[in-house]
Amino acid sequence: MYGSLSRWAKAPDGLCLSRFFWRRRALLVLFLLLPLPAFLLSMNVGTYPLSTTQLAEIVAARLMGHDTDLPQVYDTVIFNIRLPRILLAMLVGAALSISGATLQGIFRNPLVSPFILGLSSGAAFGAALAIAVFPQLPLQVGAFAFSMLAVGSAYLMAKRKGEVPVISLVLAGVVVSSVFGALLAIVQFAVDERSLQSIVYWNMGTLSTASWSKFYQAAPWVLIGCVVLLALRWRLNVLALGEEEARSVGMNLELYKFLFIVSSTLVASAVVSVAGIIGLVGLIIPHMVRMVFGPDHRILLPLSVTMGASFLVLVDDVARAAFSFEMPVGIITTLLGAPVFIYLLRKTRAGGWE
């Protein structure tokens, strides 16, 4: 069902095999290290004119602890504007991708996104509440709490007799999304124009308000979730083969489903609460990795992290520098992602729900 690309590294005859094997290895290392060049490139991008040598000089000065004769504002641009934004972009990209890859494994469907269980609608409603109704509630806290609440209620809704069937989860996710969508509409209807504008803008997903504090707010949750997901990643292979198949080899199905859903939700909620709803990253990145390396989650999860980080930071470079105004990055990822999604939809026979 995937293009021949997914298996190109596995030619049948021995001679080719070793050559392909090494090429696969080389690609793997390349993909794993990609965040590094992406980071370096992004440090050079920005509206404030700054040459690479100046950049190097300032960074060196900071690292060595000595002074430079370059203006102080350069230091501010690099360490308080570019660096937090780049790191936040990488964090968000990595988080959305690993969350998407995980949920696709649980649902055994490559067309699932991190928002399938109502996470984004919950977050949007929470953010709107914080913006318009309870100004004393920090926006991030509102979004984080309500996105977790949305996924939690979808999970509980789908739970029956200690089991959470995948198909019920999907339906519960749809219901929860609609309910929070309606609640959001009420808020939007009731508030004044300025708040409405902020709510709409938040929904677009942007990194332009990046700051160290946002990075530090999201990073611990992402870290915890990623550690759990990466440690359990092989279990996703077992789960992705089918629930009965997983149970017959002794997997405590409901426990692992719960762990995977909690961790992936934690990771995605944390970044959505600081960056808004950035669409389709969590869908296309795992897909691209799968097309090259196959569906083995032992490789898929780590590579989703590095590819997601690199992808979003590069797209954000475009958002920062390509237009005369700041384009919300969520708009670009969605416009980029939609054709990829449609291509995949046609290519994979609607993802083959079981």
Added chain:
Amino acid sequence: MDDGNGGPGIRDAEGVRIEGISLSYGCAKILDGVSLAIRKGSVVTLVGPNGCGKTTLLKIINRLLKPDSGRVFVDGSDISKMSTHRLARIMGYVPQGHRTSFPFTVKEVVITGRMPYVPAFSTPGKEDIKKTEQVLSLIRIDRLSDHAYTQISGGERQLVMIARAMVQEPSVLLLDEPTSYLDFRNQIQTLKLIREISKSRDVTVIMTLHDPNHAMMFSDEVVLLRRLNGNGAGNVVASGSPEDAMTPQNIKSAYGVEVEIVDVKGRRLLMPI
């Protein structure tokens, strides 16, 4: 491990013991008080018409389904009291049909059978990979190891799922129609192999087959089942050695089909009339 509160007879019993299993789906009763005793290391085949509950019974034995009443013992221990982990180390299960949406390689599929041996926060190690490779060549599908599971034939998939159950190193192997998609040669080879594994490793095999002649040729014992018809007769028409169980009268009462037995060079074959 606790062996339940069964009597001393159960305590001594080796192999698989099924006691008074009943199950209904909704209000349709499928199994009614099925009891069987299966010797350790024997190959036992369940035969019977479509929908008589063979798959259901296998799933109950593997605890994938909970019966309304009745118990299953393996080597004297009640399976309902075992940890999932322990159960998976002693019992392997090959479902009737299987498909997946992700193109995992055959190797990746088979190695998931090592699940009960791989610690939670870990991935399969060298030992697991070695065992996987051994089983792949034992079942003679090593040439498929790097193929996508979604791109091999139905019969090959069946062999892959058998391999997956084998790497679990179970002492009881449950196979649901292991030959349904296999070609003529592979049917015979696979059934021979299953017998070989059973005999050489003292593995108890419980499988379902549709071909009564295969059941007779490759089993130590045959259990002939029928659909419940509401007149109080149980599911088990006959169980015992192939010769005793598969008589024309028994076949008639299970399937409603007339057969005769023909002797071909000392082999008994069932032929429909």
